[in-house]
Amino acid sequence: MRIAELSERSGVARATVKFYLREGLLPPGTPVARNQAEYDERHLARLRLIRALVDVGGLSLAAVRGVVAAADDGALSAHEAFAVAYRALGAGATADTAEDVAEARREVDAWIERRGWTIDPDAPMRTALATALATSRRFGFPGLLDAADGFAALLGPIAASEVAFVEPGGPRDRMVEQVVVGTLVYEQALLATRRLLLEHESAQRFGAP
Amino acid sequence: MRIAELSERSGVARATVKFYLREGLLPPGTPVARNQAEYDERHLARLRLIRALVDVGGLSLAAVRGVVAAADDGALSAHEAFAVAYRALGAGATADTAEDVAEARREVDAWIERRGWTIDPDAPMRTALATALATSRRFGFPGLLDAADGFAALLGPIAASEVAFVEPGGPRDRMVEQVVVGTLVYEQALLATRRLLLEHESAQRFGAP
Numbered sequence: 001m002r003i004a005e006l007s008e009r010s011g012v013a014r015a016t017v018k019f020y021l022r023e024g025l026l027p028p029g030t031p032v033a034r035n036q037a038e039y040d041e042r043h044l045a046r047l048r049l050i051r052a053l054v055d056v057g058g059l060s061l062a063a064v065r066g067v068v069a070a071a072d073d074g075a076l077s078a079h080e081a082f083a084v085a086y087r088a089l090g091a092g093a094t095a096d097t098a099e100d101v102a103e104a105r106r107e108v109d110a111w112i113e114r115r116g117w118t119i120d121p122d123a124p125m126r127t128a129l130a131t132a133l134a135t136s137r138r139f140g141f142p143g144l145l146d147a148a149d150g151f152a153a154l155l156g157p158i159a160a161s162e163v164a165f166v167e168p169g170g171p172r173d174r175m176v177e178q179v180v181v182g183t184l185v186y187e188q189a190l191l192a193t194r195r196l197l198l199e200h201e202s203a204q205r206f207g208a209p
Numbered sequence: 210m211r212i213a214e215l216s217e218r219s220g221v222a223r224a225t226v227k228f229y230l231r232e233g234l235l236p237p238g239t240p241v242a243r244n245q246a247e248y249d250e251r252h253l254a255r256l257r258l259i260r261a262l263v264d265v266g267g268l269s270l271a272a273v274r275g276v277v278a279a280a281d282d283g284a285l286s287a288h289e290a291f292a293v294a295y296r297a298l299g300a301g302a303t304a305d306t307a308e309d310v311a312e313a314r315r316e317v318d319a320w321i322e323r324r325g326w327t328i329d330p331d332a333p334m335r336t337a338l339a340t341a342l343a344t345s346r347r348f349g350f351p352g353l354l355d356a357a358d359g360f361a362a363l364l365g366p367i368a369a370s371e372v373a374f375v376e377p378g379g380p381r382d383r384m385v386e387q388v389v390v391g392t393l394v395y396e397q398a399l400l401a402t403r404r405l406l407l408e409h410e411s412a413q414r415f416g417a418p
């Protein structure tokens with residue numbers, strides 16, 4: 001297909017497609033004439049992935065470049081490519097250098113070790129959980145890691161089936177897209193459902209004037 | 210206590226305490242001499258609440274003012290004060306005017322209605338869930354509201370016990386602080402636990418090169 005059709009089928013504006021080509025995020029098409037190239041389904045899949053990373057994941061172009069490069073790297077296992085995406089999605093977890101956060105981080109690392117989970121040593125979710133643990137203590141909330149054990153027991157089977165939903169033999173771009181979009185939309189649904197539940201429970205318990 | 214002790218016990222810098230006094234977020238102390246006032250435990254509780262809203266909730270001063278005013282308003286039930294806080298915390302949920310989001314919003318409203326939940330018609334989590342639903346469809350993910358039903362079944366008992374953790378007869382500032390911090394730190398723990406689980410499951414299933 002020509003660039004006009006690629007733009008139409010992907011829903012990505014032609015100028016944006018050209019920008020991704022110039023930036024090397026989208027590989028060049030096959031030249032068919034002077035100033036004309038032919039694109040195929042792989043270009044469509046790549047555009048879907050880029051839009052998922054930008055629109056759904058909120059990633060910067062630099063972060064998109066890293067995820068796309070990992071998806072293209074045949075030497076990486078699918079999981080290693082996913083781990084690059086997980087890390088990019090969690091980059092918002094800020095490093096807090098307070099002493100209680102550092103102490104909480106050591107506890108989180110030991111907790112993950114005890115659970116026997118295979119997690120990147122630099123995974124931003126280690127920091128995110130440590131920050132939550134330190135904050136809970138500053139405000140006198142007990143047992144956040146016990147609560148996390150409870151969450152893991154509840155969510156374990158769902159997480160397994162979510163990951164199993166990713167089509168193993170499919171194109172790498174499609175797999176990474178499924179991981180990124182699946183991680184984020186079910187997370188948003190989980191959060192929204194929890195907050196709606198809390199508001200409803202609060203109305204039941206504290207609604208009387 | 211004098212302002213120096215109030216600053217020390219709350220961990221809030223003296224200049225910041227004075228700023229909150231000028232802004233009316235912190236009520237004035239009892240005058241005891243020219244340019245001197247006496248503060249008490251209620252001032253400490255208010256400072257804790259303000260810091261929870263700013264540092265943990267990431268709220269703007271304008272939003273803090275709204276939550277604090279609701280906490281002070283004796284005509285509101287505790288739940289109505291909490292609902293102001295819930296709404297402020299969810300203000301990041303952006304209104305997307307796309308047609309598929311509007312359609313998803315109607316489905317979310319009907320879903321909440323079917324579940325019999327008492328939820329503010331303007332609650333930002335309605336929009337957040339609708340946005341997730343529309344995004345999931347754009348990328349071909351099935352049954353997000355079915356997944357939300359599953360999340361509700363899993364989280365219902367936890368949400369009930371979380372809300373029950375709020376001390377009913379306590380000072381309003383303390384109750385709102387518990388609702389805000391509790392909502393956010395357990396949410397962060399829930400998210401981090403889910404993402405760690407996904408990364409671990411991915412390593413198990415897709416880790417081979």
